[in-house]
Every structure is written in structure tokens, then in C-alpha cells.
Amino acid sequence: MATMDDVARLAGVSVSTVSHVLNSTRAVAPDTRSRVEDAMARLAYRRNDVARSLAQRKTRTVGVAISALTNPYFGTLVSAVNEELGSRGYAVILGDTGDEPGHEATVVERMLDQRVAGLLLAPSARAGEGTVPQVLAHGVPLVLVDRHTDADCDQVVPLNREPVEDLVHHLADLGHTRIAAVCGMAGLDTTTERLDGYRAVVAARGLDEDPALVLPGHSRADAAEDAVLHAFARPDRPSAVVVLNNAMTIGTLRALDRLGLAVPGDVALVCYDDFEWADLFRPRLTAVRQDLTTMARRAVRLLLGRVAGDDHPPVLERITPSLQHRESCGCRQAAERDARVPARP
Amino acid sequence: MATMDDVARLAGVSVSTVSHVLNSTRAVAPDTRSRVEDAMARLAYRRNDVARSLAQRKTRTVGVAISALTNPYFGTLVSAVNEELGSRGYAVILGDTGDEPGHEATVVERMLDQRVAGLLLAPSARAGEGTVPQVLAHGVPLVLVDRHTDADCDQVVPLNREPVEDLVHHLADLGHTRIAAVCGMAGLDTTTERLDGYRAVVAARGLDEDPALVLPGHSRADAAEDAVLHAFARPDRPSAVVVLNNAMTIGTLRALDRLGLAVPGDVALVCYDDFEWADLFRPRLTAVRQDLTTMARRAVRLLLGRVAGDDHPPVLERITPSLQHRESCGCRQAAERDARVPARP
DNA sequence: GTGAAAGCGCTAACAG
DNA sequence: CTGTTAGCGCTTTCAC
Numbered sequence: 001m002a003t004m005d006d007v008a009r010l011a012g013v014s015v016s017t018v019s020h021v022l023n024s025t026r027a028v029a030p031d032t033r034s035r036v037e038d039a040m041a042r043l044a045y046r047r048n049d050v051a052r053s054l055a056q057r058k059t060r061t062v063g064v065a066i067s068a069l070t071n072p073y074f075g076t077l078v079s080a081v082n083e084e085l086g087s088r089g090y091a092v093i094l095g096d097t098g099d100e101p102g103h104e105a106t107v108v109e110r111m112l113d114q115r116v117a118g119l120l121l122a123p124s125a126r127a128g129e130g131t132v133p134q135v136l137a138h139g140v141p142l143v144l145v146d147r148h149t150d151a152d153c154d155q156v157v158p159l160n161r162e163p164v165e166d167l168v169h170h171l172a173d174l175g176h177t178r179i180a181a182v183c184g185m186a187g188l189d190t191t192t193e194r195l196d197g198y199r200a201v202v203a204a205r206g207l208d209e210d211p212a213l214v215l216p217g218h219s220r221a222d223a224a225e226d227a228v229l230h231a232f233a234r235p236d237r238p239s240a241v242v243v244l245n246n247a248m249t250i251g252t253l254r255a256l257d258r259l260g261l262a263v264p265g266d267v268a269l270v271c272y273d274d275f276e277w278a279d280l281f282r283p284r285l286t287a288v289r290q291d292l293t294t295m296a297r298r299a300v301r302l303l304l305g306r307v308a309g310d311d312h313p314p315v316l317e318r319i320t321p322s323l324q325h326r327e328s329c330g331c332r333q334a335a336e337r338d339a340r341v342p343a344r345p
Numbered sequence: 346m347a348t349m350d351d352v353a354r355l356a357g358v359s360v361s362t363v364s365h366v367l368n369s370t371r372a373v374a375p376d377t378r379s380r381v382e383d384a385m386a387r388l389a390y391r392r393n394d395v396a397r398s399l400a401q402r403k404t405r406t407v408g409v410a411i412s413a414l415t416n417p418y419f420g421t422l423v424s425a426v427n428e429e430l431g432s433r434g435y436a437v438i439l440g441d442t443g444d445e446p447g448h449e450a451t452v453v454e455r456m457l458d459q460r461v462a463g464l465l466l467a468p469s470a471r472a473g474e475g476t477v478p479q480v481l482a483h484g485v486p487l488v489l490v491d492r493h494t495d496a497d498c499d500q501v502v503p504l505n506r507e508p509v510e511d512l513v514h515h516l517a518d519l520g521h522t523r524i525a526a527v528c529g530m531a532g533l534d535t536t537t538e539r540l541d542g543y544r545a546v547v548a549a550r551g552l553d554e555d556p557a558l559v560l561p562g563h564s565r566a567d568a569a570e571d572a573v574l575h576a577f578a579r580p581d582r583p584s585a586v587v588v589l590n591n592a593m594t595i596g597t598l599r600a601l602d603r604l605g606l607a608v609p610g611d612v613a614l615v616c617y618d619d620f621e622w623a624d625l626f627r628p629r630l631t632a633v634r635q636d637l638t639t640m641a642r643r644a645v646r647l648l649l650g651r652v653a654g655d656d657h658p659p660v661l662e663r664i665t666p667s668l669q670h671r672e673s674c675g676c677r678q679a680a681e682r683d684a685r686v687p688a689r690p
Numbered sequence: 691g692t693g694a695a696a697g698c699g700c701t702a703a704c705a706g
Numbered sequence: 707c708t709g710t711t712a713g714c715g716c717t718t719t720c721a722c
Contacts, residue, residue: 001483003715014693019717029691044482049458050398051715054698059395061438061459069427075420082414082439086452091459093406094427094437107431113394114406114436137389138346221621253625275622276566280598282627348699359709364701374707396699399714 002043011039022047053115062303063111065095065104066122066146073246073273073292074122077145080296081120088304090117099124099185099219104131112138118303122146125187141306145299147190148316154306156299156317160190160272163288163321164197164242167270170286170329171240172201176268178208180231180238182248184219191219194244194272213238217248224251232259232267239267240330246273249285264330274324284326295319347388356384367392398460407648408456410440410449411467411491418591418618418637419467422490425641426465433649435462444469444530444564450476457483463648467491470532486651490644492535493661499651501644501662505535505617508633508666509542509587512615515631516585517546519675521613523553525576525583527593529564536564539589539617558583562593569596570603577604577612584612585675591618594630609675619669629671640664 004022008015013032020026021036028036039045053059064081066074082092095111097104104124108131111119118141123132128149135142136153144155171179181198184191195214202209215231217224224243231237232255243249249271256263263269263283274289275281298317325331349367353360358377365371366381373381384390398404409426411419427437440456442449449469453476456464463486468477473494480487481498489500516524526543529536540559547554560576562569569588576582577600588594594616601608608614608628619634620626643662670676 005715015716016694016718017692020692023717025717027691032691046454046458046483048399048460048715050395050404050460051698052717053395054393054399054700055715055717057698064439069424070417070421072415072417072420075417076415078439079414079441082441086441091455092439094409094423094439096424096427096431109391110436113391115393115395138391250622250625253622257625277595277598277620277622277626280595280602281622281625350699360700361702361710362708365708368701370701372707377707393699396714397701399716400699400701402714 001048002045003048004045006043007036007039007045010043011035059115059117060089061091061093061114061116062118062120062307063093063095063108063114063116064120065097065107065111067097067099067124069094069096071247072276073290074146076292077296080293081300084297084300088300090304097122097124101126101130105134108135112140116140118142118307120145120299120303123149123151125185127151141303143299143303143306145295147188149189153314154299154302154316155314156295156302156319158190158290158295159318159320160193161197161200163323164194164244164272165201166323167242167272167286167288168198168201169205171242171268171270172205172207174240174268174330176207176238176240178210178213178236178238178240180213180215180228180241182215182217182224182228182241182243182252184217184245184248186216186218188219191244198242198244217244217251219245219247221247221251221254224248225255226251228252228255229258232256232261237261237267241267241269243269243271246271246275249273249275249287263328268330269328271328272321278324279326283328285324286326286329286331287324288321289324290321291319346393347390348393349390351388352381352384352390355388356380404460404462405434406436406438406459406461407463407465407652408438408440408453408459408461409465410442410452410456412442412444412469414439414441416592417621418635419491421637422641425638426645429642429645433645435649442467442469446471446475450479453480457485461485463487463652465490465644465648468494468496470530472496486648488644488648488651490640492533494534498659499644499647499661500659501640501647501664503535503635503640504663504665505538506542506545508668509539509589509617510546511668512587512617512631512633513543513546514550515674516587516613516615517550517552519585519613521552521583521585523555523558523581523583523585525558525560525573525586527560527562527569527573527586527588527597529562529590529593531561531563533564536589543587543589562589562596564590564592566592566596566599569593570600571596573597573600574603577601577606582612586612586614588614588616591616591620594618594620594632608673613675614673616673617666623669624671628673630669631671631674631676632669633666634669635666636664 008018095107128151132151148155148157215227270286272288274287278285349360349363353363440452473496477496493500493502560572615631617633619632623630
């Protein structure tokens with residue numbers, strides 16, 4: 001591949017002139033410029049970003065480390081981040097932490113070795129004590145997405161507690177008192193906060209507080225399926241369930257299906273995280289939908305701000321999701337049932 | 346950040362020794378080694394991959410450019426590719442072509458500037474004439490995934506025609522003669538080949554060849570929805586439909602739903618590409634499922650082979666998908682209906 | 691308006 | 707077994 005030197009020689013100028021026309025970094029005589037541009041075209045010259053990065057002691061790439069690209073949730077997030085970053089001239093280097101602290105550390109270290117200008121991370125359970133401080137120690141700008149930790153850095157995460165409260169209140173309004181919660185991997189704040197939302201409403205509304213109603217779904221479809229299978233096979237099964245992330249909703253639906261339980265007839269279901277097909281599924285799923293585009297945009301803005309030298313105290317931004325009120329909560333059914341009950345005198 | 350020089354000084358050795366212990370690239374006396382390792386630890390030294398890449402005139406990163414990360418299909422593919430590459434010490438830099446030749450070119454050029462060791466690309470419609478030759482001209486190893494072109498490079502793509510033939514044969518076996526096909530973006534070989542499969546069976550089985558049965562879905566849900574809405578509102582509507590990719594299946598289901606047409610009662614449906622929730626949906630979707638993990642593995646193997654200097658003629662690998670025979674084709678229903686018909690004497 | 695030259699942090703001969 | 711040194715291809719003072 002041609003180098004700047006080749007271009008300079010062919011154009012009869014110095015490399016520094018070539019550099020300056022390439023980067024528009026100082027005035028160049030029109031004809032000099034065009035001679036250089038010609039030479040570049042003739043040689044199919046492409047600038048070498050690795051040399052450039054070394055000379056400038058900085059890259060235009062950011063690392064994006066998330067836990068499972070196979071989850072469309074992260075696919076959408078990464079896509080939005082990538083677009084946002086791409087339009088500002090940054091490249092994205094990708095990493096999958098597998099939600100495992102050890103692996104996360106490896107992935108992040110590799111990104112540090114690549115001298116990423118900044119890092120976007122969906123932290124695993126104990127990242128607050130390991131990965132995060134390490135990155136910070138190296139002075140690389142870091143913003144956490146999706147899950148937050150108590151670490152001292154910028155974070156852009158969804159609002160977790162309140163939307164779940166709304167969901168559970170809704171179920172309670174419909175008359176349910178025995179409501180199960182399928183919850184995520186231990187240690188993630190999304191798990192904790194969403195569960196807190198559930199617990200708060202259970203307490204506030206005087207619902208059944210049976211600990212057996214809190215099902216360990218480990219943020220995975222298979223685990224959720226097992227847990228639900230187990231919990232809903234019992235005679236005292238819950239009449240409703242709130243599922244705390246998308247993967248677990250799939251598992252929950254599978255389990256309910258295997259048990260022959262109808263939604264919302266036998267059990268009302270509401271969930272955190274929406275699906276592209278949520279309005280296609282019968283019953284249509286009542287779900288809380290995150291605004292991933294906004295989350296991505298905010299995170300990128302914050303990160304590039306830091307890269308550019310912003311020096312405010314760490315901020316925590318909350319993105320408010322929206323309730324997609326559909327049918328799996330059993331609203332319609334509830335209405336019909338009420339209609340059949342004779343009105344009190 | 347500490348450099349090798351800092352480490353060398355602290356350890357009282359030369360940079361070359363540091364380099365060699367870091368890379369295990371020549372024998373080093375045990376105690377020298379440990380002095381160096383110490384120094385590294387004390388300085389929290391991390392090797393600078395950009396300097397290293399410059400010195401070695403090669404990087405350990407590969408570019409992965411696909412058309413829409415929001416599609417779980419590509420999410421899964423990229424995830425598999427990333428894992429495969431990561432385990433071999435390569436980093437992935439991500440690009441979204443948006444299936445638009447101009448944008449694809451930009452994205453790929455940026456990767457070239459980064460001096461990626463190789464490129465994995467899901468080529469857009471006219472990539473065979475533009476992007477592909479350009480990359481090849483720069484001498485960067487390239488393997489095409491998902492779609493193939495007539496370009497002279499390695500390609501790993503799904504088998505398209507035969508699986509669709511199977512799908513349409515199945516519909517014909519069930520007695521359908523008026524079968525619609527919702528097809529993808531023009532110019533993609535996946536579109537062409539899958540459509541060819543449909544046409545071949547239509548001709549072979551003497552089915553209705555009405556051109557109005559070929560619906561333009563542009564590989565997108567919204568376009569598919571429109572096309573299906575239009576085609577199935579007519580009195581002579583098809584009794585079955587084969588949808589040629591996942592996004593369009595969603596659009597098709599939406600349209601059918603809006604028209605109040607039941608699957609498979611009013612229209613039998615089969616599709617190319619499976620979904621994680623395909624067995625949850627009612628009716629369960631009869632679909633052709635791709636083996637993305639194999640596709641990723643093969644593509645990476647081929648690419649790294651080229652990076653390492655393999656010099657065989659370009660190969661075209663076909664990954665055979667598997668039929669997930671479920672209910673939307675109407676098999677069960679067909680069986681029940683047949684059962685109701687009195688047997689001939 | 692343009693060029694010379696000193697690095698950026700590392701690798702890899704080459705020498706000892 | 708270890709050190710010296712010449713680059714890798716670019717950016718960026720500093721001088722002219």
C-alpha cells in the first residue's frame with residue numbers, strides 16, 4: 001500500500017504538505033493541493049490510521065463491551081451506538097463480556113491495549129469492584145450503560161423501579177393478590193431495582209408476600225422456564241406474573257405453555273422489555289419498552305464529552321421507558337368478567 | 346500510561362528484553378524475566394497495540410460489516426464471529442452498511458484505513474462491482490458472508506434455493522395451487538435464489554404462475570406488510586404464502602392479522618429464517634432455520650487462513666439450513682380435514 | 691506557503 | 707542471554 005512518502009514523491013512535495021492537505025490542517029496553495037490530490041488518487045492512497053494514531057497518541061475508536069450480542073436488546077443498543085459514533089468519525093470495537101467478571105476483565109484489557117479513546121460498558125455483576133476501577137485508573141473515559149454500579153463514573157441506565165411498580169400496581173388493580181416475579185441474575189442492579197419495585201408494591205398493597213413468589217430466572221430463558229415450571233405446577237400457583245427482562249419472558253411463556261396455562265385467562269402476564277413481535281403474539285404482551293436509541297445517544301454524548309476533556313462530576317442518567325399496554329395483563333378479560341357480575345344495589 | 350521504556354528502566358534492562366519477555370519471543374534468564382514482570386506489574390504496564398501494529402505492519406483486528414445489527418439474525422452472526430475471532434486473539438471492528446452501496450463503501454474504506462487484517466462482509470446489492478473489487482485491489486483478505494456475489498473471493502452463504510423448494514413442495518403437497526412469495530430486496534442473491542426456488546416448484550408442479558403472486562417485500566417488515574395487505578385483500582387471494590426472510594415474516598403476519606385472516610386456516614404460511622419465539626407463536630411457525638454458528642466459524646476459518654497466507658482459489662461454501670416443521674403450514678389442519686372427508690369406496 | 695526533522699512506542703535484525 | 711539501533715507511517719513544531 002502506498003504511503004505518504006510515495007504520494008509526496010509523486011507530487012513533488014514534502015510529506016508534511018501531503019499530511020496537511022489530507023487533514024486540511026493548514027493552508028496549501030491550490031495547485032499544490034491538486035497535485036497532491038492527484039497523486040493520492042493515482043496511487044489509491046489510503047491514510048494509515050495506525051501510524052496516525054501513534055503519532056497523535058490517540059485513536060478514534062471506542063470499545064463497546066456488552067454481555068450478549070445475541071440478545072436483540074443489545075443488538076439494538078450496539079447498532080444505535082455504532083451509528084452515533086460512526087457519524088462522528090469513531091470506529092467501534094466490539095466485545096462480549098458474557099456477563100462473567102473474569103471474561104469481562106480480559107475483554108476490557110484488550111480494548112485498553114488497543115488504546116481505545118473511550119469505553120462503553122454494560123457492567124457485569126461485580127464490575128464495580130474490578131473492571132471499572134481498573135479502567136478508571138488507566139485514565140480512559142468510561143461510561144456504563146444498561147446497568148449501573150456505585151462506581152465513580154458516568155452511567156446511562158433505564159429507570160427500573162418505577163416502571164415495575166406500575167406493572168405490579170396494574171396487576172393489583174385487576175384484583176391479583178398472588179403475583180410472582182421472575183427475576184434476573186443476582187448482583188445486577190437491574191435485577192435489584194426491578195425486584196425492589198415489585199416488593200414495594202407487594203408491601204404497599206398488602207399482596208401475598210410469599211418468598212416462593214420470587215423466582216430465580218438468572219436473566220436467561222432456560223432458567224426462567226425451569227423456575228416458572230416449578231412454581232406454577234403447584235396448586236397454590238400465582239394468578240399473575242411480572243417478568244423482569246426479555247429473555248426470561250420467552251422462558252416464562254414456554255413454561256406456561258407447557259403447563260397448559262392460558263395467558264391471561266389462567267395467569268396474567270406483564271413484562272419488562274418489549275419485543276418487535278409483541279403485538280403479534282396472542283395475547284398481545286403488555287410490556288415496558290426501553291428507549292435504546294436515546295440511551296445510546298446519551299451515552300455516546302457523555303463519552304465523547306469526556307474524551308474531549310469534560311471534567312464535571314460523574315453523572316447518572318436515567319432513561320424512562322414507556323408502558324405498552326396491551327392484553328396479556330388481562331384488562332379486557334377483567335372488564336368482561338366484571339360486566340358479568342351483577343351490580344351491587 | 347507507562348511505556349516499555351519505563352519498564353526497561355525500572356527493571357534495569359533494555360527495551361528489547363522487555364519486548365521479548367512480553368511476547369515470549371526469545372529466551373530470557375529467569376531472574377531477568379521476573380524483574381521485568383515485576384516492573385510491569387508495578388507500573389500497571391499495558392502493551393500499546395497501535396505501536397506494535399505499526400512496527401509489525403499488521404494489526405490483529407478484522408472488520409465485520411453487515412447490513413443491520415438490529416436484525417437478530419445478524420446479531421447472532423456477529424456474536425458468533427466475534428467469539429471465534431476473539432478466541433484467536435483478534436479484535437472485531439464493527440460496521441453497518443445499511444445495505445446501501447455508498448454507505449457500504451464508506452464503512453469499508455474506514456476499515457481499510459484502520460489496516461484491518463481482513464474483512465468479513467455481508468455485501469449489499471451491487472457490492473460485486475464496487476466494494477469487493479476495491480478491497481481486493483488493496484490486497485486485504487475478504488470473505489463474504491450471508492449473500493454471495495460473482496466476485497472472485499471466498500464466500501460462505503446459506504443454501505437458498507433448495508430449502509425454499511422444499512417449503513413450496515410441501516405447500517403444494519397440501520393441495521395449495523395459488524401460493525404467494527414475499528421476496529426480498531432486489532439485487533441480493535438471497536432474494537434471487539430463494540425466488541428461483543419458488544418459481545422452479547411453481548413451474549414443476551403446475552401451480553398458478555400469476556406474477557401478482559410475487560410480492561415485493563424489500564427484505565423489510567413494513568414493505569412486506571404493505572405488499573401482503575394489498576395482495577391478500579383481493580378476492581382471488583392466495584391460499585398460502587412463503588416468506589423469504591425473517592423481517593418480512595413479521596410484516597406478513599401483521600398484514601394477515603390486520604386482514605383478519607387466520608394462519609393456517611385461511612392462509613398457510615411457511616418462511617425462510619427461524620425465530621427464537623417461533624415455537625411460542627400460535628400457530629407455531631414452520632420455518633427454515635440457518636446455522637449461523639457454522640457459518641461464522643467457516644467464514645472466520647477461511648479469513649484467518651487467507652491472513653496467514655493461504656493461496657487456494659476462492660471457495661464458495663454453502664451452509665445447509667434445517668427445516669423446522671411446525672404448524673403454520675397447516676399440516677395438522679390438513680390432516681384433520683382429510684380425516685373428515687369420507688374415504689372413497 | 692512549504693520543508694526538515696524529531697518523535698510516537700514498539701519490533702526485529704544484528705552484534706556481542 | 708542481552709543490548710543497540712533502524713525503522714514502521716504519520717503528525718507537528720520550528721525554520722525558512
